Amino acid sequence: MPDGGESGREEEEAVRAALAELTAWEPLRRSPQLSAFLTYVVVAALRGEGESIKAYSIAVDVFGRGEDFDPQTDPIVRVQAQRLRRLLERFNASGLGQSSMQIAIPRGRYVPQFLPRQGGADAAPPIPAPAGPEGTEPAGGSGRAGKALWAAGTLALLLLLVALWYWPELGQRTGHAHDQPRMPLVIVEEFENHTADGQAMPLAVELVTDLNLFPDLMARYGGAQAAVTQADMDKSDAIFILSGVVRHGPEGLLYSAILRQMPQAAVLASYEIAAPLGADNAQLQATSAQLAMRLGNSRGPLHETVRAWLDGAGAEDGVFEPYPCMAAYNLLRWRQALIDPVRVEACARQGMGEEDSESTAIVALLTADRGWRLGADLDEGAALLEEGQRLADLAIDFEPISAFNWAARGYVAFLAGEVGSARDFYNTAMQLNPAMIDVMADYAYINALLGDWPLAQSLATRILEAEADPPDFYHTVPTLEALRRGDYARAIAQGQFMVRSLPELGAAVMVAAGGALRDANVVNAYMPRLLASERYRRLGILPALRQRIADSELMRRISSGILSAGMPLDRLTDPF
Template sequence: MESVTFYEEIDLPRTDDVIAQLERILTSESFNLPDRAKRFLRYVVTETLEGRSHYLKAYTIGTTVFGRRNFDAQSDPAVRIEAGRIRRGLEHYYLVSGPGEPVVITIPKGGYVPTFEWGMKKPFASVKAEAVFAPISPAEILPVHSAAQRVSDTFWSAPTLFTAGLSLFFATVILATVVQSFFHETAPLNFGEGRATIAVETFGYPSDDKKLQSIAQGTTAEVVANLVKFNEILVIAPADQSDGQQPSDARYSLEGTLRNHEDKVRSGIRLVRQSDRAVVWATSYDMDLTIQTALEAESEVAEKIATAVARPFGVIFSSDTSVSAGWEAYECALAYYSYRRAMTASALTTAQGCLIALGQSNPKDATSMALLSLTQIDQVRFAEKLGSPAPTDGLAKAAELAQRAAMIDPQNARVLQALMLSYFFNNNVAAALDAGAAAYALNPNDTEVAGEYGLRLAFNGRWETGCELVSKAVNDGGGPTGYYEVGMALCAFMRGDLQAAELWSRMSDLSYNPMHRVVLAAILGASGKTSQARHELDWLQAHAPSLMLTIVSQVKGRLARPEDREKIFSGLRAAGAEITAKQALN
């Protein structure tokens, strides 16, 4: 069996390492925040290092750091706002400083307890996979109702976002019934038909460790609950396997084991292709039970595993180069994500041909119908890159496909993503944001949903909320390489951080979409780097002349608020573009 690299022991930065890193951050010009924010960061880091992280609540910070008497954390958002500022400040610091920082300090969203990791961690030793992935006894199999209950609990934990999309669903159902009345009796496709199938095995653990037994079962259940939210795959839970669906029937098996050292737990994970037992992906995640409960740790690790394995452009959709007969839906999904990476006319033709053929043989496949809708939208928004004029009926076709898919499966995150974008590019922003909210409620770990929804929120003026989602997508490896980085550039640009904006813009894939160069030109112009900005405009004139003729309408079609558009126009004017005030206002 293959040798898989894991860490010999739980290796976290020492207190001295963290303190030294904290001082570097607080004294750096790149961490240019008010004194109160610096006191905030020093306080939460110090309290965590001294073992008092469980006291880090909004009330404690408000009274201790801000000096507020009778601080009401429910009605006063001061602590939440300051925490968001610190997160962005840390993001800027590490972006400017580069990858050489020895310790990475972050404050995960949803709390105020910082985490500390090595900037460039190296493994101490290799151990045989046999030792890491121990055999699992039948007694450890997870009951299926536990997984189902966790799915239900996770879904209904976001009722506000889901409710926001209900009116959209009713309108979509009515419209789709008029357009395609026969879909009224249609049920969603059996998701086992040609989809990538993953058999999740119960995590292994030392047989004499009852504490790890509970964590192993809980983590397995959470992994199943998070994986089933991704509509492109079929998940076989351990209990399903005992009922006759064997792991050998699945394309992949997901295997894991737990080991502990004091209050630290390490989960070793690997994804195995069943046809040849090749390990296509392996990694490890740590749980620190001194700063979070076992339930919180199980949920956090499971989300990371599901996101890495099943997200668009993730392990499942990049590990295979070819697919044999019987996996048609998987083949089309691979073709779609391959096209999105390449963004070429030939790759688009291949993906659309596969999706159209699949739709003819499986007309109830809502996910593939949604992917086809997204390709129609791409032919409009990426027309310059694809090298052909935008089809006049492209958006209408995209909307019809998305609405038909929603009629089949209205609780499918990919379908709602297609609805969101079709509404957005048809100038129905309110409906687009409703669809995005509902999609994100269904699967917050879907990086495409988080990233695209975040962009729509940001472009509609809700920059702070939208940029947090775009940042989440980037951190989780969402999108083709360099795709969401241009969103991060715009986020930094709109808040006035020109240095970070330029860095993010240059990290984006400038060849993916000519609009990425428009953003860079505006940033350089606003920064006073006129010769570099002029160079970008010259490139656009030479390689995307039709885009430059419609640049005003292109910006207006994306940014809703006049003040946001003007920031782009002002930067482009500084670069040498001729954009009159009348053009900008009309």
């Protein structure tokens, strides 16, 4: 803590100025949790409360953990402190700071240090000031030298103004062509409790914690009646308030929520979550996860603004900032034909250069996908898959508690043919954020390939119930399950969706189901696609499928159905 007296006040002001610089810095501005962490420990230290800065208090006060928080089993404070230290070190080494003090957090503790900035504002040469009243010298120099400095500065300013007037596209060359959408902020009010019997627990704090697990969302607690503050508007131009009531329903409790966009307070969506009676943490966590799954959906109303921007202004030249970049990646997976993967990789690589972990994960995904399309059996494809794995590991090193990063590592492992390892990575992602619905869809698919059908079907049912208009890849598990059971008509109906998201496997399923039903129209429509696959041609159809599918009954249905469709045996088993 700064000393008392005038010098102490000056030092405190310098520390607060340094804090303001840091929280306005883009890498920290994009991470509200890290900004809150830094603000919490700095303010506590300035108040002389350094002894109270412990992992437990940070976990409870900053990250919304419960009073039963155990730092030995939950590493969130250690992990986030590591990220914060790395960012502080980067900022302090960059020369961006103008305050005479710099903030550091020593390794092994959470109490910040306030250090004089070497070569900072105090050591910098004075900046020439405008000339004063007639007969006075300009600050920063005397006589001719001062006048020369002032004249040079004035001339530079005039040249800059002329450039901006005559070449307005200069800003587009040096920055972004237009303002890009910022990450949505959700302010969560406490739900009104209409049960009057203590059967419902307060939901808002749990929901704020769950929403902040998404890489493309911010959330804060709004109390009994939320209000938008200037600090909120500084963070985002897409601010929402979530409110609701909990009351008794036919089967227990019914949580009803409405989402309003500010400042118009227009209702964008409403949600209802049924929960069993019983005021316990397990029920609270399950209810929060269900609601977070609907709110955090990349296709939901919270991200409508950025989707519209990408469809319109976002189509212009320029590099996406991290939030639009994440939205573009989600659109690339959801609606592949409408998003240029080269632009997505360009913005992700820029974010990776700034040590943004999710940007690094996106580069890993795109790199591994290129390798898989070339073929893991070819040297170039294998090298790209190996690079994708390296980058996915790097993303986890940057942010080990990001569910998105672990899911990316799982998908890269899956593309490399390591299906068992992929399941483990996805399992970790689901534990970190059980509300990421697209990750749940991938996890269901991998468990189906490995033969864990009860889990795969349970997950697939949840995601299809949660989505009003599910994307094509959500139909993969129902398609495979129908084929495995011999329900070929249903496999064909569901498989039409699957073909658009997984063309190679989808074509094999459609030919197998069509062959089993002796449906010449289906076989004739999809047999050419099956035979055109470079992967199947290089490896043989069944050997290529066995790299992914471990369930023997599913493989039997596919092979017998394709043979019934008229496929020669050697094409099924050997390269062609």
